[in-house]
Amino acid sequence: MADPRILILGAGPAGAATAIGLRRLGYAVTVVSEWRRFAAVEGVSQRVLEGLRHAGLGSALEEVATPATRQVRWNGQHLQLNQEYLLDRQAFDRALRDDLQRAGVTLVEGRVREVLGEDGHQVRLDDGQTLEAEFLVEARGRQAPLAADRLRGPETVSLLNLWQGEPGEPASAVESLDDGWAWMARLADGRCYWQITLNAEGLPGKAALAEYCAERRRRSELVAELFDAHALAPAIVHARSSTAILAGECAGEDWLRVGDAAMAVDPLSGNGIFQSLSSALQAPAVINTLLRCPQRAALARCFHQQRIEQLFLRFARIGRDFYAQEQARAAGLFWARRRQWPDAQPIHGASDWEAVRVERRPVLREGLVDEADVVVTADQPLGVWHLQGIELAPVVRGVQDGLELTQVLSDRSMEQQMMVRRWLAEQGYG
Structure with a gap:
């Protein structure tokens, strides 16, 4: 059977990471993008650099500028904090295209005029071209049309x-x-x-x-x-x-949303590129499952949607807590709207061993979405499968069944035992 034609709309970090991930799985991929028309710069953290490296975007990584000194004036304080890296977005976007070409991705420059979804996908460009695909990835960021918002922050x-x-x-x-x-x-x-x-x-x-x-x-x-x-x-x-927006539906049988097209966060969280990469790194395995294992389609869509929503809420709460730190202006309309949105839930749930449980949940295994027993905690509601290669569900089950921890971990090295004991203690055990 011929490989399905996969079309990705958008060549930003999310679209590029998805394309390269699909190439690693052996798929032919075409990316359509209108190149950035205006200059811009972004400040990014060290973990963004690590995310780019992990995604295979080496040329893009080299475009990161020399670290810059960073000042912060917030809540009446003037601080000189850790450095940030200044990213020239036009140069960065060119480097992303270089990475895509080296990975064997077909690039098409053009502005999308219309997307039709009858009998596959037809994408019409302003120059008259029509591209067809069996699978479509929407990665045009905030420019992507939304059928409905699941959650929307202050305008x-x-x-x-x-x-x-x-x-x-x-x-x-x-x-x-x-x-x-x-x-x-x-x-x-x-x-x-x-x-x-x-x-x-x-x-x-x-x-x-x-x-x-x-x-x-x-x-x-x-x-x-x-x-x-x-x-x-x-x-x-x-x-x-720069309104924070969570898309209502991020996955279908033959389409997927990634990056800002799935969830766009408030820029104060400082995690725009990082969250785009976070949602895109899982996308190739989700697409691979939808195409190769249709019997797991519902599981794959659930996996993608749940993680998009969890990432969005995490970054939204980070932004909320940054706004809440500004006490001197708390009564102002701008600040009052944001200091309690999206909810009052803490970023990290409190440890509670009594609430720790083992459940069957979707996971990524060998390039596909599969099911496995994972450990669900207050801080990890989607579950933890492995801790540096150690499957946690058998450990938690053994402890909850009344076995001595030394017995449960008897086949592990001392270093591994210490690591698992620390993790259990963090969950409130002992």
């Missing part, structure tokens, strides 16, 4: 400003404001970026945005420290939605 907009300043040491900073917050960065060649994130309503019209943003910068002591006089003049502005 938020980010205004990105860019201008050319004098060359200098790379640096970045973030500061809280009465009605939002601003992130700013300077690259070594003098390219400067400033982005303010606000409630979506009440902003001036498009023609007045440049002067509005410039006036906001003129009132900032942090802007004066980080940039030269060019920062005080109106600059190029790009307005973007």
Whole structure:
């Protein structure tokens, strides 16, 4: 049987990671993308670098700039915290395409005009091309159309400003404001970026945005420290939605949503690229299962949907807790809307050995979604299968059946025994 034609819409981190993962499984893949038209920069953490490396995006990893010093003004405090890496998104996106081409992925440059789903998938581009596929991956980020939202945060907009300043040491900073917050960065060649994130309503019209943003910068002591006089003049502005959105359905029989097309998080969580990679790294195994093992289709869709939702809530709660740290402005409308959304659940559940249980859940095994006994805890509601290669369900079952821990772990090395004992203690055992 001929391999199914797989089409991925979008060549950002999520689309690229999915494509390379599918190539590793032996599939032919075509990626369609409209290349980024405006300059942008993002601050990323060390774990984003590790995620890119794990996804096979080596060229993209090399595009990460030299670490920049980072200042934070939040809740009345002025701190110089750990470094972050400044990522030139246009250069980064070009490197992603290089990685895709080296992996043998077919690239098509074009803007998607229409997607039809009758008897497979037909994707029509603005230039008149029509591409057909048996399986479609939606990875166009926030541009992807949503049939329905499962969960939507406070309506938020980010205004990105860019201008050319004098060359200098790379640096970045973030500061809280009465009605939002601003992130700013300077690259070594003098390219400067400033982005303010606000409630979506009440902003001036498009023609007045440049002067509005410039006036906001003129009132900032942090802007004066980080940039030269060019920062005080109106600059190029790009307005973007940054509302947190969870898609209602992220998997079907012959389609899948990944990255921001499945869940787009508030930028304050600082995990945009990381969450895109997190949702995409599981996608190749899910697609492989849908195509090769249709009897497990429901299991594969459940696995993908549950993990998308769990990732979204985790990052949404991280953003909520960042907002809650700003006590001085807590009564402001912007802050009040976000400090208790999406819920009051803690990021990490409290340890409770009595609540630990073994259940049958979907897992990834040898490139496919399968079922296995996993250990469900307050902090891991989807379950933990292995701890560095040690299957945990038999250990927990043995302990819960009244066996001595030394007996349960008798076939393990001392190092492994110590590791499992620490994990059990973290769950409240003993």
